[in-house]
Amino acid sequence: MRTTNNRKSLDLPLYEQIAGQVAALVEKGTFRPGDRVPSIRELSRQFRVSLNTVKEAYALLEDRRLIEARPQSGYYVCARLPEPPEEPLVNPPAINPTEVSISRIFRIVMNDLLDPKLAQLGIAFPNPDLLPIDKLNRMLATETRRFRLSSIAYEIPPGCERLRKQIAQRMLVTGCTLRPDQIIITSGCVEAVVLSLRALCRPGDTVAIQSPVYFNFLQVMEDLELKILEIPTSPLNGMSLDALEYVLDNHRGEVKACLVLTNFNNPCGGTMSDNDKQRLVALLDHHGIPLIEDDIYGDLSFSDQRPTVAKAYDRTGNVLLCSSFSKTLAPGYRVGWIAPGRFQEVIERGKMLANIATSAPPQLAIAEFLANGGYDHHLRSIRRVYARKVAQMADVIGRCFPEGTRVTRPRGGFVLWLEMPEKVDSIRLFDRAHRQGISIAPGPLFSASGKYRNFVRLNAGFYSEKMENVIATLGRLAHELTS
Known part of the structure; x- marks a missing residue:
């Protein structure tokens, strides 16, 4: 594997430069889904960098769902490389000022934070474990x-x-x-x-x-x-x-x-x-x-x-x-x-x-x-975790929600913004999800004029494999509302 440098890539940290070159080889087909990529030690020798630098590069590629680690075997290109859902569309500007009235929905969503039985996807609260x-x-x-x-x-x-x-x-x-x-x-x-x-x-x-x-x-x-x-x-x-x-x-x-x-x-x-x-x-x-x-x-x-x-x-x-x-x-x-x-x-x-x-x-x-x-060490740690959780939840949403659903791919933070098919009313989805023990933030909550009726915001910071069933339930409820 040869190193290639350009002015833009040299502005990045070394581990991001290495991750970028490995990613480029995957995109070109040099490494195909299921192929084993060079080991950490091999890549360390080829790039003449420390083992920790390569570990950081591979961790970044794992966060992007490009490679996966297999116990006692090494790193492999992910066998499934799904096309991510498209991002939500941008609405035209408002012409006249709007008075605001969102109190009822606001109170319900905020009160959900007090209910430990609910799956908390509605409030943008950081994951306490992090x-x-x-x-x-x-x-x-x-x-x-x-x-x-x-x-x-x-x-x-x-x-x-x-x-x-x-x-x-x-x-x-x-x-x-x-x-x-x-x-x-x-x-x-x-x-x-x-x-x-x-x-x-x-x-x-x-x-x-x-x-x-x-x-x-x-x-x-x-x-x-x-x-x-x-x-x-x-x-x-x-x-x-x-x-x-x-x-x-x-x-x-x-x-x-x-x-x-x-x-x-x-x-x-x-x-x-x-x-x-x-x-x-x-x-x-x-x-x-x-x-x-x-x-x-x-x-x-x-x-x-x-x-x-x-x-x-x-x-x-x-x-x-x-x-x-x-x-x-x-x-x-x-x-x-x-x-x-x-x-x-x-x-x-x-x-x-x-x-x-x-x-x-x-x-x-x-x-x-x-x-x-x-603080800087703490930030590096939680940034990586949130990047992985955001990518994983977006992936599950793409598989579980109705065809035509769009989801954001933010470069920071821990919330996702979903645009579902027009038939899916997020207020009705909110009510049905509530009865299933799931708290979400419906789209009209984010507009003074009642826009975003078919949108929801979800907190990806709490995502784990156990929550895949919660996302699947939301997806099923959204499918039902398209009928």
Whole structure:
């Protein structure tokens, strides 16, 4: 096996370069389904790399379902290489602002989280088996003893300085240069978004959002009495900027803010390119509209190349960057943050009025974990697991759901967005699945205007071989609804 190099491949980590070359040989037919590929030791000698590097390359190929390990035998090209279902289609942009009303379905789906008997596919909750619970709790106990008085005091805005320093350091890899005093600690990412909307909007104002969008944001906007303009969003490239530009040109002066999940957005998984992020910032700057950027899934890229944020292109303080550690470390700790740019003072005041401060002990524990807990090693581990689970669940969906079903293939995160045949009503599927002990998130939950009737979002983070029967049951119920 000869090595071939090009400028683009040399930008990748070594194990990804090796995985890419093996994958290319499979695609060309040099290795056919069922063929044995070179052993780890053989490939290590051929590429003159360590055994661990080859192991990482083969693990990546396993995640992509290209090869499989057979006990006491080696690695083989997967015998079955199914064509993945196509990705969902993109809807046209909305013409007029829409009032929001999703409360009933929202309450049911959220309450499902409290029922341990349900198969939890409806809530985008990280798999607890992948979280460093024991290590975090030890650090929580240690830090509260170490900072005995600070741990019970108010960490008034902007919040724990050590944590803000760690966040600022970590943001350098996203292309974003922040000082610790430009970051405010919040009680989760949702609070960061709520504070932003309250600072920028008044009841009756209009916000441009991606569509589909995380349903909790729609609930927030309903409570704040805001109207929304839904901007179509691609499962591959994120929000359509052409559609956004069209809407802004036709609603000049009406839109007071724009809310976008730029990386691995929830629910459809798209990621905006660097060029699109730069264009988004410039477009909103031109119209004088602040950007609320949610980057909560940014750390869950399936590759080692963590995507940039739109905030990296902000030169005027017009971008309010929001995130948290709920998807990677501890959802229950409720530790998030916001870099609000030129809105720093009004966001700090809003945080004080909302709840004075975020709880101090979780801030201390997460600051310690970021500094000394091996956060990068933890991320590498869970990224690989989520990549495998997402691929496996998408594969099962392709086999079990009705013909014509489309499913996203995200490059990060852990949720899948399904478009089923038009006859399949996801609300009816939700009700039938509930009776079978399965919780899902029906498509209309992700739209203010009742779109996505034949769509569902599923959490792939909990996928295992035992859950294949759950997916098969959902597929059977979907088949029944096509009759």
